[in-house]
Amino acid sequence: MQFNSLQELWFMGGHGSYVWSAFAITATVVLGLVLQPILKRRKVFADIKQRKQFEAQQ
Amino acid sequence: MAMHPKRKQRLWMVLAIVLSATAACGLLFYALSDNLNLFYPPSEIVQGKAPVGQRIRAGGMVKAGSVIRQADGLTVEFIVTDYEADVTVRYTGILPDLFAENDGVVVAGMLDEMGVMQADEVLAKHDENYMPPEVADSLKNPMKANKAAPPAVPAKTWQGK
Amino acid sequence: MKSLVQFFFKLGSPNWFYKVSSYLVPVFALLSIGLMSWGLVAGLLYAPMDFKQGNSYRIIYIHVPSSFIALSCYYMMALLAAVYLIWRTKMAAIVLRSCAVIGAAMTFIALVTGAIWGKPTWGTWWVWDARVTSMLVLFFIYMGIFALSKAYEREELGSKAAAILALVGTVNIPIIYWSVDWWFALHQGATLKLTEKSAMDSAMLFPLLVMIAATYCLYVLLILLHSRAEIIRSEQRKQWVKDLVK
Numbered sequence: 001m002q003f004n005s006l007q008e009l010w011f012m013g014g015h016g017s018y019v020w021s022a023f024a025i026t027a028t029v030v031l032g033l034v035l036q037p038i039l040k041r042r043k044v045f046a047d048i049k050q051r052k053q054f055e056a057q058q
Numbered sequence: 059m060a061m062h063p064k065r066k067q068r069l070w071m072v073l074a075i076v077l078s079a080t081a082a083c084g085l086l087f088y089a090l091s092d093n094l095n096l097f098y099p100p101s102e103i104v105q106g107k108a109p110v111g112q113r114i115r116a117g118g119m120v121k122a123g124s125v126i127r128q129a130d131g132l133t134v135e136f137i138v139t140d141y142e143a144d145v146t147v148r149y150t151g152i153l154p155d156l157f158a159e160n161d162g163v164v165v166a167g168m169l170d171e172m173g174v175m176q177a178d179e180v181l182a183k184h185d186e187n188y189m190p191p192e193v194a195d196s197l198k199n200p201m202k203a204n205k206a207a208p209p210a211v212p213a214k215t216w217q218g219k
Numbered sequence: 220m221k222s223l224v225q226f227f228f229k230l231g232s233p234n235w236f237y238k239v240s241s242y243l244v245p246v247f248a249l250l251s252i253g254l255m256s257w258g259l260v261a262g263l264l265y266a267p268m269d270f271k272q273g274n275s276y277r278i279i280y281i282h283v284p285s286s287f288i289a290l291s292c293y294y295m296m297a298l299l300a301a302v303y304l305i306w307r308t309k310m311a312a313i314v315l316r317s318c319a320v321i322g323a324a325m326t327f328i329a330l331v332t333g334a335i336w337g338k339p340t341w342g343t344w345w346v347w348d349a350r351v352t353s354m355l356v357l358f359f360i361y362m363g364i365f366a367l368s369k370a371y372e373r374e375e376l377g378s379k380a381a382a383i384l385a386l387v388g389t390v391n392i393p394i395i396y397w398s399v400d401w402w403f404a405l406h407q408g409a410t411l412k413l414t415e416k417s418a419m420d421s422a423m424l425f426p427l428l429v430m431i432a433a434t435y436c437l438y439v440l441l442i443l444l445h446s447r448a449e450i451i452r453s454e455q456r457k458q459w460v461k462d463l464v465k
Contacts, residue, residue: 003264019263065305072305
């Protein structure tokens with residue numbers, strides 16, 4: 001382990017703000033990339049279900 | 059494999075698009091090639107290839123032992139070299155953390171009549187070598203060298219071409 | 220040979236792709252989560268700091284993998300563009316659209332992490348050198364391809380226009396790749412080399428290789444997820460999709 005304490009890991013010898021902001025931005029973008037298709041598929045399935053129910057009523 | 063004539067025609071179309079785009083960009087970049095360099099090496103500046111009285115960038119290595127700090131603590135003078143020619147640089151301001159002798163640097167500013175670069179920006183140009191401090195120490199100090207194979211010594215990485 | 224042709228023929232069927240990919244999604248999700256946690260712990264906690272840059276070099280563990288994917292994604296997209304233009308395979312257009320989104324995001328990550336890394340090492344966030352500028356051009360090409368694919372009422376027209384732009388944009392790839400060799404640039408040369416020993420200490424190199432493998436797995440996972448969602452969207456009037464909903 002390169003760091004002796006959590007503070008040291010957070011501070012990273014003065015470079016903490018750079019390193020952690022880079023990782024945070026990356027994590028946000030990747031999370032968005034994973035969630036977007038999942039939500040999109042869910043929405044289309046909901047639409048299809050609605051249409052099916054509408055057709056069944058008629 | 060036999061290909062449908064229509065598809066064959068489309069294949070030619072694809073090739074034509076790629077080739078014409080490549081040719082167009084190739085010519086464009088050939089015409090622009092000098093402007094795509096971020097900086098001039100000192101040897102070109104000494105030969106008078108860099109414009110005087112216009113903001114330019116110079117890049118090379120900071121010559122060992124050439125860094126002189128003025129009494130005000132902010133103005134610094136050093137020599138940028140490409141091991142063929144030297145250019146003196148004067149700069150007032152904060153230097154980047156990685157600025158060091160024998161390391162790459164890119165400076166921006168104007169050449170004066172004396173051929174001195176009056177810089178308003180200094181950027182550190184680091185190389186592609188990464189190693190832990192202990193390994194770097196052992197490279198500087200062959201007596202203490204451990205068994206680890208030394209990584210390649212930083213070459214003239216400022217050289218773009 | 221014949222079975223290979225058949226495999227590609229089947230790949231072109233959205234229905235078949237959707238069914239087979241449902242088995243691949245969990246595999247690649249587990250692989251990327253596992254490898255990524257390993258690489259992050261190794262890179263952030265265990266890799267030694269750099270003799271010149273200190274800890275700021277740790278940004279390499281996301282900057283280099285995301286740049287790799289930004290370029291690999293383009294190779295794949297250009298190939299799909301050619302396939303689509305010649306054979307008009309519907310699946311090629313669907314995966315092409317997924318590539319444009321993923322590639323744009325990866326290029327964005329590479330640019331942003333590069334800027335953040337540039338501040339403590341170069342002394343500036345941004346520099347208009349050949350490497351950085353050609354990466355920015357790549358980002359705009361990805362955005363253009365995505366925009367074109369959505370710009371037409373008739374989906375095939377949009378796919379065709381996007382595929383043509385993808386082919387034209389291929390010129391930028393060798394420029395990005397060799398920009399630091401062809402011109403004087405601030406960006407350093409490649410750290411990972413195929414033919415020579417890499418210029419990085421092995422203790423720092425190992426987490427980087429793990430992160431690259433992890434990012435490639437993530438890339439496959441994202442391609443699958445985005446393509447599956449896009450298949451469902453564009454085939455929602457087909458019976459086989461309707462049958463998926465109870």
